[in-house]
Amino acid sequence: MAGADHAARRGDGPIPASAGIGLRFPHHAAFLQTRPAVGWVEVHSENYLSGPALAVLEAVRATYPVSLHSVGLSLGGAAGLDRRHLARLAELTVRIEPGLVSEHLAWGAVDHAFLADLLPLPLTEESLAVVCRNIAQAQDALGRSILVENPSTYLQFRHSTIPEPEFLAALVARTGCGLICDVNNIFVSANNHGWDPEAYLAALPAAAIGEFHLAGHSAAGGDATGLLLDTHDRAVAPAVWSLFETALRLIGPRPTLIEWDAAIPALPVLTAESAGAERRLTRYTAEAGDVRAA
Amino acid sequence: MSALLELQRRFGATLLAVDAAPPPEVLGGCVAPAARVGIYRNNVIGNLTGVLRLTYPAIERLVGADFFAAAAARFIVAAPPAGADLYEYGGDFSDFLTEFEPANDLAYLPDVARLEWAVNRALHAPVAPTLAAEALLDVPAEQQADVRFVAHPSLSLLALTHPARTIWEAVLTEDADVRATRLAAIDLAARGEHLAVLGGNDAPQVLRLSPAAFGLARALGDGQSLAEALDPVAPEKAASLLSLLLTQGFFGEVRAAVDQHPPERQEG
Numbered sequence: 211m212a213g214a215d216h217a218a219r220r221g222d223g224p225i226p227a228s229a230g231i232g233l234r235f236p237h238h239a240a241f242l243q244t245r246p247a248v249g250w251v252e253v254h255s256e257n258y259l260s261g262p263a264l265a266v267l268e269a270v271r272a273t274y275p276v277s278l279h280s281v282g283l284s285l286g287g288a289a290g291l292d293r294r295h296l297a298r299l300a301e302l303t304v305r306i307e308p309g310l311v312s313e314h315l316a317w318g319a320v321d322h323a324f325l326a327d328l329l330p331l332p333l334t335e336e337s338l339a340v341v342c343r344n345i346a347q348a349q350d351a352l353g354r355s356i357l358v359e360n361p362s363t364y365l366q367f368r369h370s371t372i373p374e375p376e377f378l379a380a381l382v383a384r385t386g387c388g389l390i391c392d393v394n395n396i397f398v399s400a401n402n403h404g405w406d407p408e409a410y411l412a413a414l415p416a417a418a419i420g421e422f423h424l425a426g427h428s429a430a431g432g433d434a435t436g437l438l439l440d441t442h443d444r445a446v447a448p449a450v451w452s453l454f455e456t457a458l459r460l461i462g463p464r465p466t467l468i469e470w471d472a473a474i475p476a477l478p479v480l481t482a483e484s485a486g487a488e489r490r491l492t493r494y495t496a497e498a499g500d501v502r503a504a
Numbered sequence: 505m506s507a508l509l510e511l512q513r514r515f516g517a518t519l520l521a522v523d524a525a526p527p528p529e530v531l532g533g534c535v536a537p538a539a540r541v542g543i544y545r546n547n548v549i550g551n552l553t554g555v556l557r558l559t560y561p562a563i564e565r566l567v568g569a570d571f572f573a574a575a576a577a578r579f580i581v582a583a584p585p586a587g588a589d590l591y592e593y594g595g596d597f598s599d600f601l602t603e604f605e606p607a608n609d610l611a612y613l614p615d616v617a618r619l620e621w622a623v624n625r626a627l628h629a630p631v632a633p634t635l636a637a638e639a640l641l642d643v644p645a646e647q648q649a650d651v652r653f654v655a656h657p658s659l660s661l662l663a664l665t666h667p668a669r670t671i672w673e674a675v676l677t678e679d680a681d682v683r684a685t686r687l688a689a690i691d692l693a694a695r696g697e698h699l700a701v702l703g704g705n706d707a708p709q710v711l712r713l714s715p716a717a718f719g720l721a722r723a724l725g726d727g728q729s730l731a732e733a734l735d736p737v738a739p740e741k742a743a744s745l746l747s748l749l750l751t752q753g754f755f756g757e758v759r760a761a762v763d764q765h766p767p768e769r770q771e772g
Contacts (some may be wrong), residue, residue: 222664256589259589259591260629260630261591262627262706263628266704273697281588282587282588282590286513288506288509289509292587292588295587295588295589303657318588319587319588320512320515323516323517323531323582323584323585323586324587324588324590325516325520325548325584326547326548326555326588326590327519327544327547327551329512329515329519329544329547330544331508331528331716332508332511334508335507337508338505340506340508364540364543364544365530365531365537365540365541366529366530366531367529367530368530369529373523379517380535383543389772403533404533424712429544430535432538432539433536433538433539434535434539434542434543435535436535437535437540437543439543490505
């Protein structure tokens with residue numbers, strides 16, 4: 211990764227298998243002024259559909275590869291997708307020409323109320339059919355395949371019948387979508403539901419994974435003590451870095467994103483985190499080369 | 505109805521109702537279902553409060569973070585957003601504040617909220633050209649009386665009863681000492697203002713209008729013809745008022761009288 215070169219070239223082409231950062235509003239000015247040496251950036255699509263933020267994104271896109279990560283499509287919505295919202299995302303996709311487009315395995319809208327959170331799905335055959343139908347509709351509208359991210363969840367439904375990694379694998383098989391493997395989400399959900407995080411990683415279809423996500427989490431208090439919360443408000447936990455290293459061994463290097471959405475620190479703190487991801491990606495790649503050479 | 509849709513309706517209703525029992529399908533374990541659902545409820549309220557906070561920074565400064573969060577939570581459960589384009593969310597917050605009893609003493613609050621919403625609208629309005637003052641020259645003289653304008657998509661016209669712009673400017677002053685001085689100097693009983701908010705995505709302008717200019721802008725924005733809109737205006741002021749609105753970019757397009765009759769359809 212040669213950060214100094216970014217100013218000279220347009221960020222076209224695929225998202226590289228290097229470390230990127232989630233670009234958020236408080237860093238807009240600093241990012242454009244300092245042009246940090248990160249391989250790529252990802253933004254929440256919904257925050258860039260209009261207004262001054264869209265102009266910033268276009269300026270960033272001129273020199274960095276950009277990934278568009280939606281949080282509002284409600285892929286798990288039983289009543290189908292919001293066509294108006296989908297059309298706006300399609301418009302943004304045409305405008306930005308992102309290297310990747312992604313969403314979550316979650317729902318957030320019902321009966322014309324948008325609840326602005328990534329809500330959990332019962333993992334059933336019915337949900338699988340709903341999510342597949344919605345992914346297909348989104349991919350048709352966007353004219354490309356999308357990545358679907360494993361969620362962090364705080365509850366499970368009694369009537370769920372399909373383990374989450376199998377559910378994600380079925381989405382891949384039926385729709386041709388890819389996956390984001392959010393390592394922190396696996397860690398959080400595994401804690402909250404008593405899963406084995408390494409077994410989860412091993413059950414994912416490695417070839418379909420197009421991106422890793424990393425973020426910080428926190429411990430819940432009060433009557434939720436014992437649960438972990440996917441708060442994105444601090445550095446990546448040591449145990450999550452370690453799980454990321456396992457993911458690299460099982461899956462291989464992929465574009466890797468650092469997300470920080472609350473208690474957002476100065477930009478250099480964020481780029482230092484992404485440098486931590488970059489070091490691990492580089493080390494993995496070097497070790498893999500050694501193995502092949504032998 | 506699909507079982508999933510039915511569950512999502514119940515789950516959604518639970519999130520928007522404080523202390524509602526969690527759906528029986530939710531598993532407990534070491535943490536009770538209600539506490540698990542409570543995390544999502546907090547997220548929903550917290551995320552949407554964050555959206556309102558971005559749109560209404562002056563309101564938050566005026567009432568304080570805790571009061572704002574309490575008002576936002578009540579507003580959110582009463583009127584959640586209709587879609588995921590959240591910059592469209594919160595236009596009714598001023599009406600809510602009018603009815604919000606704890607804010608009854610702060611009569612100016614809804615007017616400040618109207619102003620902030622207009623600024624938000626202008627920030628997110630589609631980029632569109634403004635009609636140049638010379639555009640009228642292209643309309644044949646005999647048709648000028650019938651000309652109608654289309655308001656620029658960024659334009660909001662506000663007839664406020666409180667000095668909301670003065671309050672808004674003062675409370676958003678960054679320097680705390682200057683802010684306190686400016687706020688202390690405000691006469692809350694001062695007359696209301698006629699405002700226009702409009703402009704590009706970078707820096708919406710807030711303009712004070714005379715009642716005559718405001719009336720003309722509103723009439724033209726509502727689609728009245730030039731003759732109808734100018735009817736109540738003193739003849740000696742008509743040209744300068746119209747020119748003021750045009751040069752400030754109030755309108756996006758002109759619709760000459762001829763445009764109201766679609767051209768003959770071309771056969772073939």
